Amino acid sequence: MLKLLRMLQPYRIPVVFVLFFVFLQSLSDLYLPTLLADIVDKGVVQGDTSYIWQIGGFMLLIALGGGLCSIGASYLSAKAAGGFGRDLRSRVFGHVEQYSLHEFDQIGTASLITRTTNDITQVQQVLTMMMRVMVMAPMMCFGGIIMALYKDATLSLIIIGIVPILALIIYAIVSRGVPLFKAMQTKIDKLNLVLRENLTGIRVIRAFNRTVHEQDRFNEANADLTETAIKVNRIMASLMPVMMLVLNIASLAIVWYGGIRIDGGHMEVGDLMAFIQYAWQIMFSLIFASMMFVMIPRASASAARINEVLNMNPDITDPESSSESNDASNSELAFNNVSFNYPGAEMPALSNISFKAGRGEVTAIIGGTGSGKSTLINLIPRFYDATEGSITIGGVDIRRMKQESLRALVGLVPQKAVLFTGTVADNIRFGKEDATDEEIRHAAVVAQAYDFVSEMKDGFDSPISQGGTNVSGGQKQRLSIARALVRKPAIYLFDDSFSALDFKTDAKLREALRSETTDAAVLIVAQRVSTVMDADRIIVLDDGRISAIGTHRELLSTSKVYREIVTSQLSEEEIA
Structure with a gap:
């Protein structure tokens, strides 16, 4: 994970501003309960209306500033994380392009697709949240504890006692979820593999009446993934209720013991109200931290899979x-x-x-x-x-x-003809990017493709669907041959x-190739x-x-x- 985060270097300025804005937002959130305490103790209790209006207006300004900082942090964090995701996808794609067939065989096409899409999305999402929570959570936690100690050190013992309990709960739940998150990504690979084979081999599946068998394969992979997802989500879902239960028990203890402190003249009502807000801020900072702990294990598993791709050097x-x-x-x-x-x-x-x-x-x-x-x-x-x-x-x-x-x-015409989405001309020009229209037409004539292309509605501008499914096998082969011919290798x-060619077309094509390939x-x-x-x-x-x-x-x-x-x-x- 840390290795991938080095790619944030081009976005260090937005990241610094995100951290700065989150810092200011946290300061405003910590300052507001103190102002509220002053309004209650000095304004409401003493009946000073002008003081209430004065401090209330100041609170609105602080809240507005905190809101603006929050908006700025959200915008910049999304921009930095989005740029990071874009750069990482480009880097992974560029690295995979250098692979030999051995590396493709080793990792698998379905897994490479998952790692380039789903895994990078997981890292990008946790990065967006991390840039905000990594400053806000510790600052709100420790800042809230300091402010609570300032208001009433004795009452703060309740918070200090609760924090380790919450930390242990978070650790116990997250440690059980980490292995399951890793297993989930592997099972997503398996699901993608089955789905990809089903979609690419749909003709064979239907021809042999294997639709039910393939449905069973998919259901098996889907059920396996679902079972793991339910298990991990059940574990992680228990985190919030348990933490809220502890938080509410802590609040009851604070109100009960705070009432005793007020009755004994050791504390004012406004300070208790502020203290309760600080307690909630501390608890919510831990909840935010726990959300990070929920997301980080899965992102870490994804990061490890991405690093595996980037660390695999081509043979x-x-x-x-x-x-x-x-x-x-x-x-x-x-x-x-x-x-x-x-x-x-x-x-x-x-x-x-x-x-x-x-x-x-x-x-x-x-x-x-x-x-x-x-x-x-x-x-x-x-x-x-x-x-x-x-x-x-x-x-x-x-x-x-x-x-x-x-x-x-080299001009290669593979055993399995491969065409790309685009036009007929685009597919032939794939062999030579700057090929003229005349060169494309000549290559099609030699490859015995000109007749059927000219009969298409838009000729060489006619569209080719994904995988060339709107042309026959023989037509795909002839277009593949034209793509090699236009290259003049x-x-x-x-x-x-x-x-896939009939004997007559085969003979005519080989005869045309004789004069075309005299120098090769x-x-x-x-x-x-x-x-x-x-x-x-x-x-x-x-x-x-x-x-x-x-x-x-x-x-x-x-x-x-x-x-x-x-x-x-x-x-x-x-x-x-």
Whole structure:
């Protein structure tokens, strides 16, 4: 929590003014009961009306000043805490953007969303209250005790005896609530995970009639969170009634013993009235402090989760001194004895992979499910780093290049086509921010997307909904391909990017790509043999190892694995 509060430094001036205004407000609250005592003892008792009006007017001025200070403190505390929350969200988001896929897998997407929203909100709320209560509560407590001692030291023994009792009550209740608050945040993560999976997978859920099952999953996670929330709220809800009970007992004791003191001539009525107000101020300062103790445990749990994100350094970082390879004419991609293990996996996903993909060449990668095709593609833009060996572009190890420079050389079309909210043009321009309308149109033509885009109501200005749900799978793939084409990279990576296309569109697209990618190295991961038959080089993967490399004709006669794949998809006539 304290580590995060260092981010308040840009708002130190508003925070100082908040503390100053709260200080003045507390002084006014402490001064008012004394003025009331004077009105009663010197004005009402002695029948001095002018004195009543004089002191009463002064009380109104003090109360007005305290009110203005309260408004100023509320405004500035909200402004400082809001700015803190905004900066912290930006910092967390910026830090997460640097994560490799390993860190995303480790924390989880649902948890990252919760930490960036709910957890930061918890810290922001407690900060708003803390800036006011951290000055007001101790000042009202100790100031009230001093003023009570000034009015009647003997009667003050009741307050001095009650304060430790209240402190023990607060400690006993809050210590039971802290672990539950931590558990709540974890259970919110679980609820968000179930909800996110349900919303993103709604088509599959309905297709397999699993709606009831998913409802049960959600209800289970929701009930678990609700049970913990009820338990912790029941514990915390007991704090206020118990404290009010103690406070009222203390008030009765003060009135009873104060009456004895007045009857004995040791105290005046006005002083007793002031004393009761000071007692209430002391008690309420402790109540405010207890509210802080209720909020701080949950905020502390949230702060720990936020710090976990900020303290997690990405596995993949830029080198201190980098070597760049932005020359498209020297874009040869080479794998040199590359092996890769996923964290925690017993078996390597890739073993001793070596090949070269030159400029103007099409290198296809084919293999069974789980053979490591997509893993190989993910190593090139450094989504993961190779465990052993090296990957070079133009002779430069990609680990010696800045990630931004490396990825500027790459045009990736992922296995799962991803579109963003915006227009068709916005999604294609995602590949090149300053792309002209002509470049966008040309990329769409090559990607075989122009026909269906032109049939849309607003053409390239037609909206794309979240996740691209208003276009088909094949249309999403073609727009993803256009996004890579408009970039004009040195290396094209197509990760099973033609799977949703019919054979005719697939053939037309590959033919158009030939002339478009003559100056680039092209890697195509595919399941279809028809997609890779014309490649200059076909790499056959089997259990993470290269089984064979060659052309289609060569592999038919030399590779048993490749021939099995071909015969499972093509007839003997098509093979011949």
